[in-house]
Amino acid sequence: MRTATADRIRAALDGLDLMTTIEEGFVEYSDGRAVVPPVGELILDRGEVHIKYGFVRGDEYYVIKVASGFFGNSARGLPSGNGLMLVFRQDTGVLERILLDEGHLTDVRTAVAGAVAAKHLAPVDIERIGIVGTGLQARLQLYHLETVTACRDVLVWGRGEQQVDRYRNDVRRQGFSAEGTKDADDVLRSCNLVVTTTPSSRPLLHASALNSGTHITAVGSDTADKQELESAILARANVVVADSIEQCRKRGEIHRAIADDAITGEHVLELGDVIANRSAGRVSQSDITVADLTGVAVQDIRIATAVLGALDADDQSEDRRCVTE
Amino acid sequence: MRTATADRIRAALDGLDLMTTIEEGFVEYSDGRAVVPPVGELILDRGEVHIKYGFVRGDEYYVIKVASGFFGNSARGLPSGNGLMLVFRQDTGVLERILLDEGHLTDVRTAVAGAVAAKHLAPVDIERIGIVGTGLQARLQLYHLETVTACRDVLVWGRGEQQVDRYRNDVRRQGFSAEGTKDADDVLRSCNLVVTTTPSSRPLLHASALNSGTHITAVGSDTADKQELESAILARANVVVADSIEQCRKRGEIHRAIADDAITGEHVLELGDVIANRSAGRVSQSDITVADLTGVAVQDIRIATAVLGALDADDQSEDRRCVTE
Numbered sequence: 041m042r043t044a045t046a047d048r049i050r051a052a053l054d055g056l057d058l059m060t061t062i063e064e065g066f067v068e069y070s071d072g073r074a075v076v077p078p079v080g081e082l083i084l085d086r087g088e089v090h091i092k093y094g095f096v097r098g099d100e101y102y103v104i105k106v107a108s109g110f111f112g113n114s115a116r117g118l119p120s121g122n123g124l125m126l127v128f129r130q131d132t133g134v135l136e137r138i139l140l141d142e143g144h145l146t147d148v149r150t151a152v153a154g155a156v157a158a159k160h161l162a163p164v165d166i167e168r169i170g171i172v173g174t175g176l177q178a179r180l181q182l183y184h185l186e187t188v189t190a191c192r193d194v195l196v197w198g199r200g201e202q203q204v205d206r207y208r209n210d211v212r213r214q215g216f217s218a219e220g221t222k223d224a225d226d227v228l229r230s231c232n233l234v235v236t237t238t239p240s241s242r243p244l245l246h247a248s249a250l251n252s253g254t255h256i257t258a259v260g261s262d263t264a265d266k267q268e269l270e271s272a273i274l275a276r277a278n279v280v281v282a283d284s285i286e287q288c289r290k291r292g293e294i295h296r297a298i299a300d301d302a303i304t305g306e307h308v309l310e311l312g313d314v315i316a317n318r319s320a321g322r323v324s325q326s327d328i329t330v331a332d333l334t335g336v337a338v339q340d341i342r343i344a345t346a347v348l349g350a351l352d353a354d355d356q357s358e359d360r361r362c363v364t365e
Numbered sequence: 366m367r368t369a370t371a372d373r374i375r376a377a378l379d380g381l382d383l384m385t386t387i388e389e390g391f392v393e394y395s396d397g398r399a400v401v402p403p404v405g406e407l408i409l410d411r412g413e414v415h416i417k418y419g420f421v422r423g424d425e426y427y428v429i430k431v432a433s434g435f436f437g438n439s440a441r442g443l444p445s446g447n448g449l450m451l452v453f454r455q456d457t458g459v460l461e462r463i464l465l466d467e468g469h470l471t472d473v474r475t476a477v478a479g480a481v482a483a484k485h486l487a488p489v490d491i492e493r494i495g496i497v498g499t500g501l502q503a504r505l506q507l508y509h510l511e512t513v514t515a516c517r518d519v520l521v522w523g524r525g526e527q528q529v530d531r532y533r534n535d536v537r538r539q540g541f542s543a544e545g546t547k548d549a550d551d552v553l554r555s556c557n558l559v560v561t562t563t564p565s566s567r568p569l570l571h572a573s574a575l576n577s578g579t580h581i582t583a584v585g586s587d588t589a590d591k592q593e594l595e596s597a598i599l600a601r602a603n604v605v606v607a608d609s610i611e612q613c614r615k616r617g618e619i620h621r622a623i624a625d626d627a628i629t630g631e632h633v634l635e636l637g638d639v640i641a642n643r644s645a646g647r648v649s650q651s652d653i654t655v656a657d658l659t660g661v662a663v664q665d666i667r668i669a670t671a672v673l674g675a676l677d678a679d680d681q682s683e684d685r686r687c688v689t690e
Contacts, residue, residue: 041465043368080405080416082427087458091405091416091429102407104416104431106451108458122458126431126449133412133433133447138463140366 043138044351050144052350058343059159059187062152063315065342068096069284070312074338079287086112088263092337101127101136101348105340107146109239121147121176125344137348145347149339151180153283153311154235154257157331159188160314161281161322162233162255166191169216170231172224172245172268173238174198174207177259181235182211189233194218197227197244225249236260236268247272252326259333261292269293269330271302278327279320281309284336292334368463369676375469377675383668384484384512387477388640390667393421394609395637399663404612411437413588417662426452426461426673430665432471434564446472446501450669462673470672474664476505478608478636479560479582482656484513485639486606486647487558487580491516494541495556497549497570497593498563499523499532502584506560507536514558519543522552522569550574561585561593572597577651584658586617594618594655596627603652604645606634609661617659 044052068074073096080091087110095102107123114120123143127136139145166189171178174196182194194216198204204220211218221227227234228249238244238260245256247270256277260268274280274297282288285308289295298305311331313319322329369377393399398421405416412435420427432448439445448468452461464470491514496503499521507519519541523529529545536543546552552559553574563569563585570581572595581602585593599605599622607613610633614620623630636656638644647654 075407077405077407080402080418082400082402082418082420084420084427084455084458086456089427089429089453089458091418093405093407093416095407095409102409102414104414106429108453110456110458113457116457118457118459122460124451124460128414128431128433130409131411131435132438132441132443133409133414133435134443135447135449135465140460 041135041138043140044347045140046142046144048351049139049141049347052347052354053148056346056350058148058152058346059156061342061346062149062156062339065338066156066283066312067316068312069336069338070310070316073097074341076337086110092335092340094337094341095130096338096341099345100130101345102130103127103337103341103344105146105337105344107143119143125340127344127348137351139344139347145343146335146340147176147180149343150177150259150333150335151184153333153339154181154259155184155188156315157257157281157311157333158185158233158255160311161279161329161331162189163253163322163325166233168193168195168231170194170227170234171196172227172234172236173260174203175237177237178207179210181237181259182216183214186214191233192216195221195227195231197221197224228254238268239266240268241265242267243270244268245273246270247276250276250328252328255322255329255331257331257333258293261296261332262334264291264295267293267296271297271300274330275302276328277330279309279322279329280307281311281314281321281329281331283311283333285310287334287336288332293330293332366460366463368465369672370465371467371469373676374464374466374672377672377679378473381671381675383473383477383671384481386667386671387474387481387664390663391481391608391637392641393637394661394663395635395641398422399666401662411435417660417665419662419666420455421663421666424670425455426670427455428452428662428666428669430471430662430669432468444468450665452669452673462676464669464672470668471660471665472501472505474668475502475584475658475660476509478658478664479506479584480509480513481640482582482606482636482658483510483558483580485636486604486654486656487514488578488647488650491558493518493520493556495519495552495559496521497552497559497561498585499528500562502562503532504535506562506584507541508539511539516558517541520546520552520556522546522549553579563593564591565593566590567592568595569593570598571595572601575601575653577653580647580654580656582656582658583618586621587659589616589620592618592621596622596625599655600627601653602655604634604647604654605632606636606639606646606654606656608636608658610635612659612661613657618655618657
């Protein structure tokens with residue numbers, strides 16, 4: 041059994057085609073090839089812990105992922121998010137690797153899923169990208185959108201002026217020109233690709249500001265309590281897509297909209313079916329589309345397996361080098 | 366973050382009072398101080414994986430345990446059981462230690478729970494100890510009974526003659542004199558402390574062979590399918606005790622007996638309540654008592670926390686030695 045540190049995992053990610061990796065995972069999930077039990081959850085006084093786990097039938101490995109959020113950590117100089125992934129062999133149960141990614145793989149697979157949703161659902165011409173939130177996920181989402189759209193014009197909303205300024209400076213270095221706003225609905229008014237990334241438990245975006253032809257990817261809400269989109273937005277959308285229909289009935293924006301009687305949940309499509317062209321997704325450039333991403337274990341399985349392959353190849357080339365020398 | 370190997374963990378266990386550790390865990394569980402969500406489970410082609418996790422309120426740590434059984438492994442020269450425990454801080458979510466115990470801590474806490482059940486439920490005079498099964502758990506159960514009873518006379522049942530002979534030889538070295546039998550019900554006929562340790566899915570012991578004054582600890586059945594005791598045994602018992610009433614309604618002997626309409630489940634006591642003297646347990650030496658142990662995460666939490674303390678103390682004395690030298 042070997043462990044891999046966060047630094048080594050970051051290096052291993054560089055050479056991987058993560059868009060394809062995550063797309064394949066969603067298709068496998070919607071095909072029923074992935075076995076993904078309900079999320080395990082611990083609610084502690086100062087944080088919450090999610091255990092996501094499962095396997096794809098016929099694969100070599102199964103994966104157990106632990107991810108935590110402890111919101112008082114930043115005051116102690118610690119990251120609020122943390123985690124690791126355990127990769128085991130399906131034939132023997134032997135632990136193959138411990139990926140001590142400190143939550144980075146969860147951050148990345150979440151951001152890549154946002155890019156996948158935009159690739160398959162956003163309108164052809166992106167005029168402006170709207171980002172709600174100024175944290176790490178707000179940065180990663182934009183970073184992974186680079187390959188999906190040529191648009192480099194961003195409007196960002198955040199609670200604090202400082203955070204908005206820091207975000208604008210950071211993404212400028214990535215080649216994006218970003219403006220800030222104090223009114224979250226401005227993002228809906230002026231952007232046709234919007235990504236929401238906050239842990240808000242009250243709607244930040246409202247249907248009154250929504251234009252036709254907009255795509256929204258909601259990644260912030262992953263529990264039964266969190267909500268970033270007013271339920272009327274989902275009611276007005278032509279297409280509502282879940283990463284997992286089963287999970288989104290219990291967590292996230294779709295769960296909230298069903299609870300508010302804004303939608304019945306009957307017409308929700310699944311992302312893997314849209315990717316595989318079994319469901320239509322966006323039909324017209326004027327459609328309003330919403331993707332609700334609550335995070336499915338198959339993303340963890342796919343990214344962990346891909347990283348494992350890269351680490352194994354790396355180890356082998358290291359071994360060969362030693363033999364040659 | 367530090368890892369501890371199985372060898373180091375075995376050494377750390379030596380100095381611990383595991384009976385008290387596990388007793389405290391059961392009392393905390395029955396008190397409602399332990400937060401223990403339902404077991405996570407993966408069923409693969411060649412094995413099964415259980416994820417048990419939780420925490421005791423007010424403790425320093427929470428624990429996530431992964432344990433697997435892959436029954437074809439022995440043909441490959443690998444142990445069938447495997448596992449590890451992850452210990453995290455409750456205040457920050459930081460991973461404190463990875464205990465790479467390869468399933469040993471699960472084996473030990475299961476065996477100690479058997480000894481705890483016998484201590485609180487078995488009759489005062491043990492004439493003969495009956496063991497059903499000849500595997501690792503059959504050995505560990507007997508080993509941990511050493512402190513509970515002075516009886517060293519054993520009758521063992523196993524499917525294969527070779528396995529029975531090997532078991533008899535092994536426990537002889539521990540100071541037990543063991544006979545073998547080919548009829549599992551012989552164990553019930555001649556022993557008044559019986560421990561069942563097999564993964565059988567059909568009853569091995571039958572009520573027709575049951576004497577008054579017998580205590581049975583059933584540790585083999587931990588899923589909805591497995592069953593070692595004919596349901597009529599639980600119907601005849603004066604006292605039926607579960608390690609977790611909630612869990613035993615879904616798994617193990619009590620689950621099976623309820624499904625067979627042999628008992629209603631209303632009068633089942635919980636082991637932690639018996640330990641704390643809140644429930645009576647055995648009232649008369651002629652009572653028949655059955656303890657159904659399906660394995661509760663609080664046992665994992667308690668043994669992992671105890672091992673962590675021993676490892677920390679060990680590290681500190683190592684540090685002091687280095688400073689002094």
